[in-house]
Amino acid sequence: MSNCDNCGCDNCKCKKGSKFALGAILGAAAGAIAGVLMAPKSGKETRKDIKDYSDKAIKEGKDAGKKVWDKAEKTGKKVADKIDEVSEDLSKKFKKSGAEDKIEEVAKEVKEKAKDIKEDIEDKVEDLKK
Numbered sequence: 001m002s003n004c005d006n007c008g009c010d011n012c013k014c015k016k017g018s019k020f021a022l023g024a025i026l027g028a029a030a031g032a033i034a035g036v037l038m039a040p041k042s043g044k045e046t047r048k049d050i051k052d053y054s055d056k057a058i059k060e061g062k063d064a065g066k067k068v069w070d071k072a073e074k075t076g077k078k079v080a081d082k083i084d085e086v087s088e089d090l091s092k093k094f095k096k097s098g099a100e101d102k103i104e105e106v107a108k109e110v111k112e113k114a115k116d117i118k119e120d121i122e123d124k125v126e127d128l129k130k
Contacts, residue, residue: 021064029057069128076121083114 032053039046091107 025057025061032057065128069125073121073125076125077118080114080118080121083117084111087111087114 087107087110091104
């Protein structure tokens with residue numbers, strides 16, 4: 001049974017990194033809000049500071065999210081390309097063994113599945129970018 005929701009492995013550091021990043025973001029936000037609220041400024045100045053900080057935090061969050069999804073998209077495409085490569089290699093090897101018809105059928109199915117996976121990944125990335 002796998003432990004990782006991100007990549008499916010049993011021994012992954014990606015969960016630890018995402019938890020740390022979330023903790024750092026929340027800690028920074030709490031510290032900044034406490035600092036702004038404790039500062040001896042007028043209400044108007046304090047509201048402006050809060051708005052400026054929240055705008056900056058939103059931008060940084062979007063930038064970080066974009067980096068994560070870009071990396072996921074790149075990795076997904078690499079996986080799909082590797083599946084295509086392996087299916088081609090298997091097809092060539094089995095053609096040499098004389099089981100050409102069955103192998104072509106299996107290779108075709110593998111290519112179709114790889115194409116479906118690649119399209120699913122691309123669709124999910126596009127959905128997440130919205």
